[in-house]
Amino acid sequence: MSKQKYFPAGNPKPIYGYVADYVKKEKEEKGHPVLVVCPVCGAISEKKRWHWDGEVKESKRVEHILRICPGCEAIENQWVEGEITLKNRIINLVPGQIEEMLRNLEENERHDDPKNRILKIKKTKNFWIVYTTSVYLAQRIGKELEKSFVSKVSYKFLRGDKFVRVVWEEK
Numbered sequence: 019m020s021k022q023k024y025f026p027a028g029n030p031k032p033i034y035g036y037v038a039d040y041v042k043k044e045k046e047e048k049g050h051p052v053l054v055v056c057p058v059c060g061a062i063s064e065k066k067r068w069h070w071d072g073e074v075k076e077s078k079r080v081e082h083i084l085r086i087c088p089g090c091e092a093i094e095n096q097w098v099e100g101e102i103t104l105k106n107r108i109i110n111l112v113p114g115q116i117e118e119m120l121r122n123l124e125e126n127e128r129h130d131d132p133k134n135r136i137l138k139i140k141k142t143k144n145f146w147i148v149y150t151t152s153v154y155l156a157q158r159i160g161k162e163l164e165k166s167f168v169s170k171v172s173y174k175f176l177r178g179d180k181f182v183r184v185v186w187e188e189k
Contacts, residue, residue, distance in 0.1 A: 052081040053081065054082065054083045054084075055083070055085075056068075056087035057084045058090040059087060059089065059132065061087040061089065061090075063087070068087050068088060068089075068131065069132070087132050089132040089135045090132075092133060096137060097151060098149045098150070098151065098181070099151060099152050099153045099156070099182070100149070100150035100153050100155060100156025100157070100159075100181070100182050100183075100184065101156070101182075102147070102150070102160060102185075102186065103146075103183070103184070103186065104145055104146040105144070105186065106169055106186055106188050108167055108169070109145070116163075119166065123159055123162055124136045127154070127158060131154075133152050134150070134152045135150065135152070136150055136151075153175075153180055153182045157173065157184065159184070160173065160186060164186070168189060169189060170186075170187060170188070171184060171185065171186050
């Protein structure tokens with residue numbers, strides 16, 4: 019299995035040319051007869067599907083196994099599947115609104131799949147770079163930015179890999 023590499027400065031490194039180890043593990047593992055709970059975020063796995071369920075009965079929680087979920091594992095190992103570059107002047111005009119929109123999107127998508135997380139937001143004077151742990155979340159953020167503001171978004175997928183680079187800029 020491949021090992022994840024890191025940038026020297028501690029920034030996350032995209033997975034180029036490799037399929038992440040956790041994707042392979044998800045395909046190989048079999049369903050557990052008892053409930054699997056993530057000790058970090060509280061996500062629950064039933065029948066090989068991770069989700070949040072606030073109404074799980076306490077009787078079900080008695081028999082459980084603690085195992086870290088794919089989202090927390092991706093954050094811990096800094097696995098990146100999406101990179102969104104925000105190169106629009108709007109980030110200087112309404113930075114709070116854009117950051118709030120990013121966090122709200124992450125929260126909404128995380129309830130569908132706990133793997134949809136924002137790993138890091140790197141801010142500079144002229145642009146922001148947002149790293150996500152899933153391709154789907156990166157695409158969703160790009161579509162939402164294009165819909166909300168007058169702008170254009172371009173998507174670049176790496177051939178054969180689970181990685182997308184999204185660039186949001188002015189028209």
